Amino acid sequence: MLHEFTKGLLKENPIFIIMLGLCPALAVSTQVVNALGMGAGVIFVLLGSNIFVSLLKDFIPEKIRIPSYIVIIASFVTIVDLVMQAYAPSLSRNLGVFVQLIVVNCIILGRAEAFANKRSLAESILDALGMGIGFTLGLLLISLIREVLGAGTITLFAVGSFDGVIRIPWLSSFPARVIGLATGALMVMGYLKALFNWLETKKEQSRQRDAVRSGL
Amino acid sequence: MKNILVSGGKLFIICAVAAVTLGGINAITEPAIKARKIQELNQALKALTPDAETSATEAVPDNPAIKAFYSVLKGGKTAGYILRIIGNGYSGEMKILARYERDGTIKSVKLMDNLETPGLGKKAEDPRYMEKFLRTGNRSRPVPVRKDMLQSAEADAITGATITFLGIARALAEGAQFVIEGEKKYAP
Incomplete structure (x- = not known):
């Protein structure tokens, strides 16, 4: 059962392996703080939608499942947005735009369709947490590379006298700005995907070698 | 025919529940959001005119x-x-x-x-x-x-x-x- 949680972290990572949710991933990975914000929003909405889709799986007829899921997801996003605006204004200022973007994040609909509508409540909750955290980790990796190379900074939440920005000497004076723009997003994503593919093939090869060896 | 009615009815129920829930939450949060907007505006005005x-x-x-x-x-x-x-x-x-x-x-x-x-x-x-x-x-x-x-x-x-x-x-x-x-x- 715990496998449903851990699979989203690496083995079925939504960004690098399943390749879902790429538009928001590339759009908001300009700064580390944005990646954290988007990740938190996605974990929350994914959890809510997986719970409700799993609970309602016997109620929702096959034919109208997609519109039903969309209504559930959109309601959840709106609730999060309104509650944050009212009671967590500073959080809402940082994440406001991302929260509305989550409606069109295909990871949420993807997990509802591929997982939560067939599985038990507990499994769906674990799946949502694993996939959400996996998405956040992927975003963090992309945004870390993009912000460090593209701006020479690492932006986190401002706390007290610390303004939230770590400036890397030398790099922040001569950043490769292209990495921070859309072109850079696609480049970084491409290289990371290549890296993950390479790791995958290497693992596959060693598995085959082991199989051959044990066959002898 | 019956199938369509059942599907349509269920979709209607889901939408209705969602709409009522959102309406309720909006009724609770709207005054708080409005108050915050006014407060933000006043704070900004004050910041622009310290003197x-x-x-x-x-x-x-x-x-x-x-x-x-x-x-x-x-x-x-x-x-x-x-x-x-x-x-x-x-x-x-x-x-x-x-x-x-x-x-x-x-x-x-x-x-x-x-x-x-x-x-x-x-x-x-x-x-x-x-x-x-x-x-x-x-x-x-x-x-x-x-x-x-x-x-x-x-x-x-x-x-x-x-x-x-x-x-x-x-x-x-x-x-x-x-x-x-x-x-x-x-x-x-």
Whole structure:
């Protein structure tokens, strides 16, 4: 059962392996703080939608499942947005735009369709947490590379006298700005995907070698 | 036939439950959101006028960009104006609060509600972003409304968010014009 949680972290990572949710991933990975914000929003909405889709799986007829899921997801996003605006204004200022973007994040609909509508409540909750955290980790990796190379900074939440920005000497004076723009997003994503593919093939090869060896 | 009715009915129930839930949550959160907006506006007004008082708001009815203005009062005399301006950003309206001297010179600017892209256009919320507009807007120094009117370091900083820059610059130029014309019209 715990496998449903851990699979989203690496083995079925939504960004690098399943390749879902790429538009928001590339759009908001300009700064580390944005990646954290988007990740938190996605974990929350994914959890809510997986719970409700799993609970309602016997109620929702096959034919109208997609519109039903969309209504559930959109309601959840709106609730999060309104509650944050009212009671967590500073959080809402940082994440406001991302929260509305989550409606069109295909990871949420993807997990509802591929997982939560067939599985038990507990499994769906674990799946949502694993996939959400996996998405956040992927975003963090992309945004870390993009912000460090593209701006020479690492932006986190401002706390007290610390303004939230770590400036890397030398790099922040001569950043490769292209990495921070859309072109850079696609480049970084491409290289990371290549890296993950390479790791995958290497693992596959060693598995085959082991199989051959044990066959002898 | 029966199938369609059952499916339709169930979808209707889901939508109805969602609508009622959202309506309820909106009813709870709306007053809090409104109060916060007013509080934010007042805080911004205070931040723009640390050295003076502001008059009550006066609406500007038939102007597409300028929604309202306040007079900045120093010792009972009008020392300038604060304008509430709407600019066109990359994704929708940007609310801008700008303080002008009586000759149209921009004294301070604050970007309020906006939907700009985080990491690009959103950088305009940083007070340092507005420095390039300060002390412009009068006859001798117009508001920079094109990239080539900026110094190269400033122009580099807005790369990737040109639309946001243009939206703010045009709104501020419009505001300066409004102040200059208003002064002319009502000057004793």
